[in-house]
Amino acid sequence: MTKRIELEKIVIDKGDEIALANRRMIEEAGVLALNLIGSPGCGKTTLLEHTIAALANPADGSPPLRIGVIEGDVQTTLDRDRIRRAGAPAAQIETDGACRLDAAMVSRALTELDLDELDLLVIENVGNLICPTGPKLGEHLKIAVLSTPEGDEKPAKYPAVFALADAAVFTKIDLLPHLTYDLDRAAGDCRKINSRIRVFPLSSVTGDGMDDWTGYLRSARAGLVAEHEAPGRPAS
Amino acid sequence: MHELSVAADICRAVAEHAAGRPVERLTIEVGALSCVNPEALDFALDEVAEAEGVSLGQWTIEPVPARARCACGHEYEAENLVEPCPACSGFDREYVAGDTVLVRQLIVVERNDEAD
16 A cells, blocks of 8 residues: 655755754854855955955954955866965865855865854855855855946846845946946845845955945944854853 | 756755655745746756656646735735835835745655555
């Protein structure tokens, strides 16, 4: 005799067990994790180099924050080497063709970093504005990165990542005089798609707008630490 | 073409949950915000299931649109994400569905040996 039974539903790409385990491990070390998503060449690594420097030596005298980076690329360790030269520990994931990172890849890369020596962990996803949108890696914040030369209509044309992101960074605003790019349109569309999104127009090379961005990271990290130390939090 | 890796994840998860029992039927939901293409996933499932020797039974892929809940209380399918809420023309909303890939239904056949 046989019977048909219906099993419980299975979530495939969001909040899966590996992503949750990554996040737990990262959080236990008091580290805030970001998942940085943007097209190839939008300036993710350059943004990180300058963010590392700005948080290591804050101009306003606030305490420094230590960043560690997991770099995702189809091949090479070029970006890992750039981050190390900028003074931060880094691990490289070479995806060998895959168009995005997944939680298992991040889990392996985490063994190369000493989380106890970090305050922030940035996972720089494979350069791609579409495919990395879905999978959770264990991050606290999803950050969409868009450069001005890509065009102001990109949030409207590729809305999913902006719908799910906590913040959008518009890089290369120093190029605005040379472009027909409407910053208000790009920012406006982001906010239409996602009214809770924080928007940070900046230039990594001139430093314009960097203070708002690093301030955001600083307060997000402080929020995480406060949440962890809050009285009444159930012991885990 | 990340649908191949999504298909591999589905095959792995289904095999694990079925635990050796034959799979009769599978319903997969693909959220619009997950950036997984349903047609490409259908193709990838064929390829991966065969390559991995996993039987998925009969499967259906259901696209799930992004679903928004507006501050005005209206809940609706958001087809174009830069368009406002059709009820109040506002943009203060959150997405409550359509951001994931899910095996919503998995039916396996279990043999009851005692009755044989």
